[in-house]
Amino acid sequence: MRWETGLVVVVIAIAIMGSSLSPQFLTANNFFNLGLNNGEIAIMALPMALIIISGEIDLSVESTLGMSSAVLGVLWADHWPMLAIFVVVAVVGALAGAINGLLVTRVGLPSLAVTIGTLALYRGIALILLGPRTVANFPTIYTNVGIVAIPHTDLPYSIGIFIVLAVIFAIVLHATPFGRSIYAMGDNAEAAMFAGLRVKRIKTTLFIVSGVASALAGVLFTFRLNTAVQDNGTGLSLDVVAIVLLAGVSIFGGKGSIGGVFLAVLAFAGLQNALLLTNFNQEATGLVTGGLLLVSVFVPNAAMFVRSIRRAVTRMTRRMPSEPALSMPRKDT
Amino acid sequence: MRALLRRAPLAASTLVVASAVAVAACSSSGSATPSSSSSSSGSGSSTAKTGLKIFVIPKNLGNPYFTTADSKGTGGALAAISALGDSGTETSGTAATSASQIPAIQAAITKGANALVVSATDPTALCPTLNGAIKRKIPVVTYDSDAPSCRSLFINQASTSAIGTSEVDLLAKQIGDSGEIGIVSAAASATNQNAWIGYMKTELAKYPKIKLVATVYGNDDPATATQVTQGLLEQYPNLKGIISPTTVGILAAAGVLDSAKYRGKVMLTGLGTPDSMKKYVSDGTVKAFELWNPANLGYLAGYAAADIAGGTLKVTQGATFTAGKLGQFTIGADNTVLLGPPTVFDSANINNFNF
Numbered sequence: 001m002r003w004e005t006g007l008v009v010v011v012i013a014i015a016i017m018g019s020s021l022s023p024q025f026l027t028a029n030n031f032f033n034l035g036l037n038n039g040e041i042a043i044m045a046l047p048m049a050l051i052i053i054s055g056e057i058d059l060s061v062e063s064t065l066g067m068s069s070a071v072l073g074v075l076w077a078d079h080w081p082m083l084a085i086f087v088v089v090a091v092v093g094a095l096a097g098a099i100n101g102l103l104v105t106r107v108g109l110p111s112l113a114v115t116i117g118t119l120a121l122y123r124g125i126a127l128i129l130l131g132p133r134t135v136a137n138f139p140t141i142y143t144n145v146g147i148v149a150i151p152h153t154d155l156p157y158s159i160g161i162f163i164v165l166a167v168i169f170a171i172v173l174h175a176t177p178f179g180r181s182i183y184a185m186g187d188n189a190e191a192a193m194f195a196g197l198r199v200k201r202i203k204t205t206l207f208i209v210s211g212v213a214s215a216l217a218g219v220l221f222t223f224r225l226n227t228a229v230q231d232n233g234t235g236l237s238l239d240v241v242a243i244v245l246l247a248g249v250s251i252f253g254g255k256g257s258i259g260g261v262f263l264a265v266l267a268f269a270g271l272q273n274a275l276l277l278t279n280f281n282q283e284a285t286g287l288v289t290g291g292l293l294l295v296s297v298f299v300p301n302a303a304m305f306v307r308s309i310r311r312a313v314t315r316m317t318r319r320m321p322s323e324p325a326l327s328m329p330r331k332d333t
Numbered sequence: 334m335r336a337l338l339r340r341a342p343l344a345a346s347t348l349v350v351a352s353a354v355a356v357a358a359c360s361s362s363g364s365a366t367p368s369s370s371s372s373s374s375g376s377g378s379s380t381a382k383t384g385l386k387i388f389v390i391p392k393n394l395g396n397p398y399f400t401t402a403d404s405k406g407t408g409g410a411l412a413a414i415s416a417l418g419d420s421g422t423e424t425s426g427t428a429a430t431s432a433s434q435i436p437a438i439q440a441a442i443t444k445g446a447n448a449l450v451v452s453a454t455d456p457t458a459l460c461p462t463l464n465g466a467i468k469r470k471i472p473v474v475t476y477d478s479d480a481p482s483c484r485s486l487f488i489n490q491a492s493t494s495a496i497g498t499s500e501v502d503l504l505a506k507q508i509g510d511s512g513e514i515g516i517v518s519a520a521a522s523a524t525n526q527n528a529w530i531g532y533m534k535t536e537l538a539k540y541p542k543i544k545l546v547a548t549v550y551g552n553d554d555p556a557t558a559t560q561v562t563q564g565l566l567e568q569y570p571n572l573k574g575i576i577s578p579t580t581v582g583i584l585a586a587a588g589v590l591d592s593a594k595y596r597g598k599v600m601l602t603g604l605g606t607p608d609s610m611k612k613y614v615s616d617g618t619v620k621a622f623e624l625w626n627p628a629n630l631g632y633l634a635g636y637a638a639a640d641i642a643g644g645t646l647k648v649t650q651g652a653t654f655t656a657g658k659l660g661q662f663t664i665g666a667d668n669t670v671l672l673g674p675p676t677v678f679d680s681a682n683i684n685n686f687n688f
Contacts, residue, residue, distance in 0.1 A: 022443075022444070024443045024444065024445075027443075029443065030443050033436070033439040033440075033443070037432075037435065037436045037439075127521075130521070131521065132518075132521035132522070132527065132548065132550070133521075134455070134456075134457075134521075134522040136456070136457040136458075143461075146461075147461040221432070225431050225432060225435075225455065225457075225458035226457050226458055226460070226461070227431065227455050227457055227458040227522065229455070229520075229521060229522040230521055230522075231430060231520060231521065231522070231552065232432070233432070234428070234430065235428060272436075273436075273440070276424075276436055276437060276439075276440035277440050277443060277444060279422060279424075282394055282424055282425060282426065282427060282437065283394045283395055283427060285427065286427060
């Protein structure tokens with residue numbers, strides 16, 4: 001059974017559970033809210049999936065979102081035209097991603113450390129830009145993007161954007177040489193490099209895409225809440241990573257699909273919404289998100305885990321009887 | 334091994350379904366709502382609708398201040414709601430941000446709320462959601478922190494100017510009217526915090542020898558507040574006093590100041606709960622601080638929401654209502670009700686309070 005098939009079962013189970021617990025679960029209005037609250041996370045999950053498949057991680061996405069939101073707020077307060085602001089915000093996102101990418105690929109630092117660093121750094125820039133200020137006077141035609149549905153549908157704009165992007169990402173990842181090389185470098189970066197793939201350039205590109213997507217998420221987030229404030233988006237990186245791992249993307253790289261990400265967004269959003277609609281103790285939602293993350297990392301690796309335990313046990317029992325010499329042949333590897 | 338791998342997704346789905354069932358089990362206890370007609374309304378109106386669903390939505394959960402303001406046991410919002418024969422539920426996000434609070438408000442509306450009692454994490458971000466409620470004739474009563482353009486009534490804990498000015502006066506007395514001071518606030522976007530700080534700055538003009546050197550933000554998170562307080566003390570070694578107009582901030586700051594290095598040298602005042610601050614008042618770290626009674630604030634908000642939803646109170650300036658144990662209140666300008674003046678707590682009176 002493929003991981004995605006399992007996710008379909010999970011999504012159906014959540015839909016059945018949600019609708020049996022609350023008559024409002026399967027209503028258009030609730031779906032709209034559910035989409036609205038998860039659109040930005042879903043958009044950031046797409047490049048995150050590619051980055052994790054390539055064997056890296058980007059934990060700075062929430063701060064890139066916050067920094068973009070701050071830039072948007074500051075420039076709007078300075079009476080810049082909105083279209084010019086969009087260009088600046090996109091450049092800021094691309095730069096944020098490029099810094100991550102260059103530090104990882106050219107300086108050779110681990111992405112986990114680099115993006116924890118920029119997680120703090122980009123948030124710091126947001127705080128310097130905005131300080132205690134809140135910018136909230138965005139024009140209605142833009143804030144409507146964050147609160148009304150796309151005409152003739154019950155889809156929020158952010159989810160519409162996510163669906164379009166998901167199709168593009170799926171084509172790039174699953175039907176182009178670029179996509180295949182992402183899998184190859186996630187499987188074995190050195191082998192990919194020796195095979196002539198431009199590993200560094202491709203990884204840098206992925207970080208830049210992640211930066212731009214986070215900047216887009218920052219704009220949507222700001223318009224949805226009609227608020228640019230320095231702590232916008234705090235804590236979202238974890239949700240994004242949780243969705244990507246739930247999607248069946250291997251944390252060790254080399255495995256995963258955009259279809260999985262799509263299903264994982266549904267499962268994640270559905271579960272959180274069901275928890276809100278029932279009178280579940282909201283203080284415990286962290287347990288659910290954290291548990292979900294652990295389960296989705298553990299289950300695909302369960303076989304490996306069992307194998308390593310068995311190996312350790314056989315090694316121990318074999319040594320027990322007579323403390324054998326170091327030269328004893330080992331067949332178990 | 335291959336078999337195990339193939340079954341892995343199935344195992345995952347089983348786990349998720351299992352947790353879903355656990356959720357269902359948890360929820361069934363809280364949602365039972367007897368819609369009996371036995372009204373115990375104290376406002377003398379026999380026509381009040383009862384059995385209404387009222388949701389109390391603080392800025393975040395796990396915040397002792399809001400636990401006191403909302404809980405039935407402390408005589409807070411839920412106590413007032415159940416005293417009027419309605420059913421109250423406390424819900425919110427776990428972080429004090431609008432992105433975390435909005436889904437809880439939407440869910441409350443979806444669940445068929447008859448009234449909302451909300452402490453706004455942001456004055457504007459909640460508006461599309463709250464206006465959605467008002468459009469559906471669900472009254473929105475804000476308490477503690479207002480969203481002026483999208484609510485029916487605001488229960489003001491104390492006049493903004495009184496809190497801002499009295500905290501500066503309290504600290505000035507403790508530091509002898511001169512020296513550098515800092516402010517440890519909550520979130521940079523919090524409406525009430527910024528309004529109080531505005532009045533503090535105005536009041537500071539009366540003390541030319543006191544210099545406000547920095548305002549730092551602890552985001553109502555104990556760890557962050559501790560960190561920014563330590564940073565403040567390191568950056569300004571001559572600091573004489575700190576004002577923290579947030580219960581989480583003052584507690585964290587008191588923890589930092591509770592050492593031989595700072596005790597008696599750096600003064601601390603602000604808004605705190607007597608229970609949490611007793612230790613620091615008795616060991617001399619803190620001389621005096623103030624607060625309104627949060628349980629009374631919640632009680633008044635819950636009472637007003639139940640009265641409006643029940644049809645016994647129309648929100649118009651000058652309208653009066655009796656809120657049970659708290660007595661009579663009048664709706665003032667901008668549809669605001671004032672709870673009363675803040676109480677100053679010091680070593681002489683702190684042991685008389687339990688919240």
